[in-house]
Amino acid sequence: MYRIYDLQCNNMPFPQGIDDAKPTFSWKLDSDQQDTYQVSYRLRVYLEECMVWDTGFIKSDKTFDIPYQGEKLKSGQLYFWEAESINNYGEKASSTTAKWQTGNIESRWLMKWISTGEARKEIVDCVSAEAIFAGAVKSLDKPEEVLDSPVYFRKEIGIEKEVKHAVAFATAKGIYDLQIDGQSVSHLFAPEYTSYNKHLEYQTYDVTKLLTPGRHGIGVILADGWYTGKIGLMGVGNQYGERNSFYLQIEVTYTDGTKELLGTDESFKWSYGGYRYSDLFVGEYYVQAKELTGYSKTGFDDSSWKQVVASVGGFDILQGQSITPARVVKKIVPEILCTPKGEVVLDAGANIVGFTRYEGPCEEEVEISFEHSEVLDQNGNFQQNILGQHKNQKDRILPNKTGIITYKPKFTFHGFRYVLLEGIKDPKAEDFEIWVIDGGLERTGSFVTSNEDINQLQENIYRSQQGNMLFVPTDCPQRERAGWTGDMQVYAPTATFNMDVLAFLKRWLKDMRLEQKMDGQIPNVIPAIDSNKYIDGEGQDEVSSAGWGDACVIVPYRLYQAYQSKEVLKDNFQMMCRWMDYVESKVSQEGLWDTGFHFGDWLIPSIMKATGNPMETAMKTKEEVASAMYAYTTEIMIDICNVLGEKKRAEHYLALNQKTRTSFSIKYISSDGRMRNDLQGLYVLALGMRLVDEHKRQACVRHLVNLVHENDDCLDTGFLSVPFLLETLYEEGEKELAYTLLFQKKSPSWLYAVTKGATTIWENWEAIRPDGTRTNSSYNHFAFGCVGEFMYKHIGGLEAVEAGYRKIKIAPDINCGLDWAKTSYVSRYGEISIDWDKKSGKLEVKLPPNTSGEIWWNGKTMEIGNGRYLLK
Template sequence: MGGCTMTLSREVEVGNLRCEYMNNPIGIDIVSPRFSWVLHASRRNVWQTGYQISIFNATGTLWDTGKVESDSSVNYEYDGPILLSRHRYYWMVRVWDERGDVSSWSEAAYWEMGLLSPADWEAKWIEPEQRSVIEEQPMNFYDRAKGLVPTIYENLHPCQMLRKRFSTGEGIRRARIYATAHGIYELELNGKRVGDQELAPEMTAYDRYLQYQTYDVTELLTTGVNVIGAILADGWYAGRVGLMGDNCQYGDRQALLMQMEIEYEDGSRQTVITDKQFVSSTGPLVYSDLFIGERYDARLEKQDWSLPAYDDSCWIAVHEVQHDRSSLIAAYGEPVRVIMNVKPIRLLITPKGETIVDFGQVIAGRVRMRVRGTAGTIITLEHSEVLDEQGNFLNNIIGRFKDQKDIYVLKGADDEVYEPRFTFHGFRYVKVAGYPGKIDVNDFIGIVLSSDLGLTGDFVCSDERINRLQTNIQWSQRGNMLSIPTDCPQRERAGWTGDIQVFAPTACFNMDVNAFLTRWLRNAAVEQREDGQVPIVVPYLKGYALLADLMSTDSSAGWGDACIIVPWVLYNNYGDVRVLKENYEMMVKWVDYIEKSASNPMLFIPLV
């Protein structure tokens, strides 16, 4: 600011610094990231009249905006030197208030770039030794309605476990893992889980692009021998999803891509990658399907399997395979996480004699169970949203994916805790069968899963009925914003476009959904047909091709309109101009398609 004299305001502070709607994100690939912040003041009627952003790294200042005359505190776009893969950048901001006084600089925040080019990937795609998933025949509406096609359990795919030993030196400064999978994956490093997100890499149009995740694993490494481990499940890639419960949506084999980059204090680097040095085995997860549920046989557990001392001599070598890397993009927005736990409110014995745990609230998630019993005892947990008129358990889902059933086989330990890993259900009631001894309702906990969207709005009034309605809306949003915006968490779990275009304004009021819906719109853009049609579900699943055949179209008015309405809602709620720019071509193509399809050309007379 040269020699200008400024009055320092002690009444205004700047906080909640966010880059691309995230606090201190790592592994992003937005080459012109945007910055937002919040003013905190000790007096009323304070507003911003200007701001200054300073960006720096370990070598000094990289870019400085100088004072910008503006009252905006959202989505200021970076316009400095080219950002580099893997690099961390720090930023601070200060503001001027309506009196012309300037605040102190905020505390420094940071963001870290991911791998920006396919050339940054040294890792090989690997596939464990496995049989391919058996692709089931498409299911027609008649069979679905009559329930004539049951679940074929023999077709379900076991989860694969992979591991690799490697050695590190002393003086590790930092370490990152970049990873993704065909299917769902979890990583372990030296016996400890990597990260806290669930169901990674989440659902995208896998045939168009695939998200990779970035993890800070600095604290999990030790000097000497280490082991990186992974567990793979079918997930959205090869498992069941959609109206008909079809499997093999994008492929029929689980695969992993992982690259660990270690930086030492002396400046040297080490890279550990997925390659043919990995070995694999099956384990206690006999199968784990997003829709059908999971079967876990605790007798097959491989104790300490991701620790260096474990004997993996009987494990089988993996195969290096070729898969496209140009479709890899960094994960955007907050991931799916465990949002909260819900305690059951009662234990029911139905008129039919069924034992049911009632959680008092429909949730999307799973159940954690504590149990003690004889090895080989089989416990079944079946999930449902409602009871029938007589108060009996009711499975009101038809089709071959209706089960929503988790099965646990005891190993005979003094105290066993089971929680499914690669599935989720929509439920309030859980029917328990095979539980040894008397059930204590306190041995069951509901685990709520959702994309980790912060609450931004609420409503409370003197009428408890209206308050309950608002609470129900929030619960519905949690249950239907799990990776993508869905229609329901128990049946199709598909990204119906018409549903989100109706709900988007309410979603923005309740929660911070800009990054979440921006990511979904990217799926919509790549799924748009050449003639401009926007599918009724995004990502588009093969089961819905049957609907397209019946209707002779992939799209419909109201549903396809989501490609215009959702970006406009985001712009109006978040002031996000980029979401309009990124989706403008999709909008135009959709309107052109509607115009060509309309029987009355007078509907599209230009206004100017």
């Protein structure tokens, strides 16, 4: 059987509202025969019943990133497409029909932005990073005193004829819920988070079935979201502007061929309604008595509503939705706990991202609240672990009558496991649902072993990625939700295994390009927000750090390695070069980056335990780490330049790389192989990035090994060296020690958190201390999940020899200490699976068409084509 499946347009299964005039097409193949490859393909694209592009059969084995070259695409239309593939055995595979919807391709923006025109409440937020870090600033008990209310807009329209097609383009500075006749048509948290002042996305909705002949009500609720909400670590509002606004353009085509344009203008009216406030971090306060029931339906009395203020412009930064929208993926009925203090707490069973829905009894004017947190304290009582201003994570309801109330938040979400209930008598578990949300990214990797602790670690890695890859790749879902560049670059290889992140990270990289400074610097957080200056230091010229800014090189390269997308390298190449030029301007004549501030090997456990001051880790390691990262990124740039045919630039980076390597070994490593600063992470980086002269190498390895043993066989690596730790030991002949660290259960280690009941990856190795004390750390940070890369490669046996897994190395280490492991990965070519069992000596391998592999098993190496193989 020869099969074609998983059709994607612009790297998504069903993109809605893309405004790319030449979208790309991809598919995957499957076959039950060995040595199968595609010899030709055919694509056909249809608009309604008419074919607008037919490639005919093209001789090629290409199955992804094929650009559209048919008739000019039309705005707001639903296109259908099919693919056929013929293999080398003469078998033909035909796909099912896939589809995509175009956005406003012609960029005709003919309506107006609408807002209230009223001033918002004065900003009184604390801007002292020192006070916030010290825990001296706490969230307000009455956020309604400083937060603004979401705004309701409405208008009625008339449709006098039969509608053939109607499409709505909508966006906001803020986040919105769009309704027609009481039915919500918008995505969760639209228009999502981008660098708003430089890149704002609009959404496309097919509303044909809703606009029947007659009168219709259009209603919108507009909340602060990221635009004016209390976002980032500092929790300071108005980061992108001082006024929210909304835009809607509905293009109607009637069956008689005529067209009509409807949307936002001066005829809309506005009012406040049932929400006293709704903030992404603080939560919502819903007052039932103020609800405007039926506001988005016809016949609603809006005589007391005010006229909107309308304006034009700002359309040059609009782009169609370029990633899959957020979605609800799971609904959990929680367990109800009664704590020693007598608190009533919901337990979701795992640390998740989402919100709480309630449908149950209420009493008139008795406030109900849901406060969300990640942990219970060591005595089993509710503990709010997130410090800072505006981090309440608390939703409130004020019912206007006794009876049954139904409520779920509309404009906020939380990172939590536990929910403290107040205001509900005799709560029942079935009255609650925990709604889990994610970014719509499809799971591509599976990794299961004979060791349940390792399996739990893998689930923790996945769950942290699921909760943090919402809109942008965030550090944590409860405290900052910030796109820290360093987190993403260390985690990227693991990310590409677990999920299809290509489209998602391409959008984030676009924001990175837009946020790059004139001198080439990459801000440490993308999207960059103004309040970060209070962390970096006002007036500070340097807003980048080695290992963080380097993400502009490393992340596109990891995407190329995983997905074989040259376009990612091309799109970001100028950004990479500008960054490298900036760094080159900062390094010494010897090629060492020994100036400026850097985070260094951030959060080294032993230093944190001794001082509690993360800046100590930066000061002790910043110079060596910055120089090591410079060598590392120049080496990556050499490869990128060779892929793109940039030979002169490759030669330039080779010369820089060689100079830095030589100088690093001379300055930072003594003749007996000892680092200037005797820290695990610095040895790991020096060895892993090949910065050690050969005659010093073995001594350097011995020092590293001794440091590990002296630390009770526990890691003591910081943020940037953790990804290289196990691989470096493994490659240097210390395989047993690498596995000792992986399976270690004492702190600090990956499995220590598992023994403490972790269901996600922690920010801090001892977020829960050995004595049971719960710290105010984040319990959902994906960065240390970078260990997944080592597990999938050495235990799972999966390694890409050529970009995109066109050629695959299968080399599971059966001496890893486990009895068996099963690994599967859906590459751009199709599914790869590896299943080994030590006791039986069995290895089963499956490779998709168009790929090949090399198997390392039982001391032998063999080359294979694609297909299924069983070895014993």
